[in-house]
Structures are given as C-alpha cells and as structure tokens.
Amino acid sequence: MEKHDLADMFKGWFIGNFEPSLYKTNDVEVGVKSYTAGEYEAAHHHKIATEFTVIISGEVEMSGVQYGPGAIIKIEPNTSTDFRALTDTTTVVVKVPGASNDKYVDTL
Structure with missing residues (x-):
C-alpha cells in the first residue's frame, strides 16, 4: 500500500499521461479538481475523448446551465x-x- 497527496499531482490529475501520475496511461484520465468562486475556463471541446464531470460540492455553470452537488x-x-x-x-x-x-479552445 502506498500513500500519495493530491496536492502533489498535476492540477489534480492523478491517473493519466501526466507527471507525476499514480498510473501512467493514455486509456483514461482521472482528476479531483478544486476551484474558487469565480474561476473560469473558456469554452473548449475534445475531438476524441468523452468527459464526465461530477460536481462533488459547490455550484457551477457550464454552457449557461447551473449544476450542483451530485450532478454528473x-x-x-x-x-x-x-x-x-x-x-x-x-x-x-x-x-x-x-x-x-x-483539448481545443474554441475561437469566435
């Protein structure tokens, strides 16, 4: 058994092709992400991957729709x-x- 700290991972990503990574793979990426109120990420899309975002705590807005705890x-x-x-x-x-x-950032 090993113990690691999320704070040591690349932006919260702990499985995937990152450095460091607890399991280096291109098959999947898994991360626990923390945001402060007001943080914003510009519109983007993926051409290959499907992304699943689970709201553990807090409230977010994605594409004009608000989501809270438990939303997937x-x-x-x-x-x-x-x-x-x-x-x-x-x-x-x-x-x-x-x-x-x-990851492709959308342009106007």
Missing part, C-alpha cells in the same frame, strides 16, 4: 462547454480515452 455531466466528443465556478467547488473528472493533446 457527460460531454461527448465535439461538444463545446465553458466552466464557471459560482461558489468554491470540487469536481471529479474522468476523460475516456486519455487522449493527450485533445
């Missing part, structure tokens, strides 16, 4: 969304496959 948002490939933390928020994100370099 499935984002299919080529579907764009932005992300705004309305309150301090914790999420769990799973991306399948891991597909490195599969």
